[in-house]
Amino acid sequence: MAAAPHRQPAPSPRPPAADEPALARPVERLAAVQDRLAGWISDLTTLHDLTERLVRTDTLESAVHEALRAGAALVGARRGLIALEPADGLGPDTTVGLGLGASDIGHIETLPRDSAPHARLLDGRPGAGAGEGRTGPGGLREITHPHIARDEDLDPRHREVAARLGYAASHAVPLTARSTGLLGAAVWLYDEPARPTERQRHLLGLYVRHAAEHIARQVDLARARSAVATVREELLPTRLPRVPGVRLAVRHRTGPRGGGDWYDVLPLPEGALGLCVGGVTGSGPDALAAMGRLRASMRAYAVMEGEDPVAVLSDLELLLRLTEPARSATVLFGYAERTPSAADGPEAGTRVVLAGAGHCPPLIVGPERTEVVETALSAPLGMLACWEAPSVEVDLAPGETLLLYSDGLLHRTGEPLERAFTRLRAAAVAAVPAVRADPDALLDHLLRSVLPGERDGAGGAGGGTAGAGGEVRDARDAEDAVLLAACF
Incomplete structure (x- = not known):
């Protein structure tokens, strides 16, 4: 009589390894997805609130101020400025600051145009340097200076003005509308060395595209009002x-x-x-x-x-x-x-x-x-x-x-x-x-x-x-x- 075949005992369940990723567990994977969805909903709610505030502005000045304030909140900055120089050359050419006095804006305007980030964007030449000239989410060009004092590629005048005004980093983006092309550029200033995160850059890119279209409409209205006022004064x-x-x-x-x-x-x-x-x-x-x-x-x-x-x-x-x-x-x-x-x-x-x-x-x-x-x-x-x-x-x-x-x-x-x-x-x-x-x-x-x-x-x-x-x-x-x- 043949001997019965030897049967291996059934393996006992293997305990999860200590280094096994948490997302491998279905419950924790679901929680991660929920967290990501909650983050997206929060981002959409933030953008909705900011764009609603923007569309309620009815003048060029109020629209630019609101865009500056919202952009600063999105990238975690405290100060900034927007320089308007419409590409068609019809104006208005103006610079509006957030948390900057007239003398502060005057100091920034003394920077050489090949060093000031917003001026380089206006001139269509982002440049090449540490953290500069990147293309952000959605194809938006960006110029970031995460540590101005240590950036040897910058013009000495740039570092001097930054030290005098007390900002240590900057992030600049262009303002471009479909109907008018390049309208201007915005730059936000950090008090400490910093750079916006990928999420912040993404939200800023979405907001800036909407803000540029609204500002372009206000530019058209400001030009029309100016033309009417000129005609009225002449008559x-x-x-x-x-x-x-x-x-x-x-x-x-x-x-x-x-x-x-x-x-x-x-x-x-x-x-x-x-x-x-x-x-x-x-x-x-x-x-x-x-x-x-x-x-x-x-x-x-x-x-x-x-x-x-x-x-x-x-x-x-x-x-x-x-x-x-x-x-x-x-x-x-x-x-x-x-x-x-x-x-x-x-x-x-x-x-x-x-x-x-x-x-x-x-x-x-x-x-x-x-x-x-x-x-x-x-x-x-x-x-x-x-x-x-x-x-x-x-x-x-x-x-x-x-x-x-x-x-x-x-x-x-x-x-x-x-x-x-x-x-x-x-x-x-x-x-x-x-x-x-x-x-x-x-x-x-x-x-x-x-x-x-x-x-x-x-x-x-x-x-x-x-x-x-x-x-x-x-x-x-x-x-x-x-x-x-x-x-x-």
């Missing part, structure tokens, strides 16, 4: 004329879209003076163009028949119907001359003939009175088949001021027109004698009283003050506002 008087016996002052506040309000002071033959405030409907470049045409025509008509304000407005109305049939306009025109019977006396008065088309009534402000000039109630130009309304004549005593203004001043209060006009008149009544006697002081007083949020207008014929950086603080600020004062 309005750059300064008021010098007229013997008359002191003039004007304040012009404009909305960001460039409204069609205008003013004019025109010396006329025989020592007379033409005064005008008006506005066309609409806003933007087309309204500015229409305003420029009407103002130029008004000047021509005032020279030809200014002593008859009704004829001046009748001619203007005919021109408006022929050239701007879809528009209307409000105008107030006054023809002022010294009283003939007292022309040689030391206390000669002034006679003013006024005609208005749908415009707010002017005010007379003097040492003894504050009165409303009741002009004839009339429709704006372009609203009727044929416009005509009677003129009104007023006599001003020496030292009295005639105040003309646009309805935008009343609209900016946000109140009904009647209540806003009452506030304006009350402010004129409350002016002290010294303010009444000075047209500039009177206009500043009225602006402070009627529009408390407005800043004093130092520039006589200056442009608008819609808000810091040009943004609209409120929907009412979109209205133009004009105040013109003539003290005889």
Whole structure:
């Protein structure tokens, strides 16, 4: 009988080796995946929050400041700057700092362009050195100086400025948009030797691409606003004329879209003076163009028949119907001359003939009175088949001021027109004698009283003050506002 085959005992389960990777265990592998997913969710949440803050900015300056702040948070830096130099050469060329004063930025701008990291990116030459000229995640070029004091390849001036300003490392990236190409470059500064981690670089790359597109849109808007402001300034008087016996002052506040309000002071033959405030409907470049045409025509008509304000407005109305049939306009025109019977006396008065088309009534402000000039109630130009309304004549005593203004001043209060006009008149009544006697002081007083949020207008014929950086603080600020004062 054959012997039974020898059977090896079944091997007992092998205990895991002490150095076996933890990820080999299913439970721990799942935990690692969960940790990675949690990290991704955290990163996406951070990017979402930062980009939401960015898209809420509505000016170029605020967008650049927000991009700097967010980038510093992503790479763990405390300071930085963005240098804007759009590749098309149309500007704006500017440098904005985070945690840097004007003198600090000035020191950094003294660096040779072949050493300053943001300048090298702007010039399209990252260079070659320790940690420099890398291509980061997503193809974003980067220049990193992890230890500036020990980097012998850097220009000595670079190390000197870094030591003076107290930063030890830097990380720079370009700002590039699809529509405009290279916009500028950003650099963040570390207080201690450091470099961003791979994760930080990845998040920064994602954010910078989005930020560059938003900044490019704000650059386009800033250029458009600048162009509109330039056109507006060219269409309005750059300064008021010098007229013997008359002191003039004007304040012009404009909305960001460039409204069609205008003013004019025109010396006329025989020592007379033409005064005008008006506005066309609409806003933007087309309204500015229409305003420029009407103002130029008004000047021509005032020279030809200014002593008859009704004829001046009748001619203007005919021109408006022929050239701007879809528009209307409000105008107030006054023809002022010294009283003939007292022309040689030391206390000669002034006679003013006024005609208005749908415009707010002017005010007379003097040492003894504050009165409303009741002009004839009339429709704006372009609203009727044929416009005509009677003129009104007023006599001003020496030292009295005639105040003309646009309805935008009343609209900016946000109140009904009647209540806003009452506030304006009350402010004129409350002016002290010294303010009444000075047209500039009177206009500043009225602006402070009627529009408390407005800043004093130092520039006589200056442009608008819609808000810091040009943004609209409120929907009412979109209205133009004009105040013109003539003290005889």
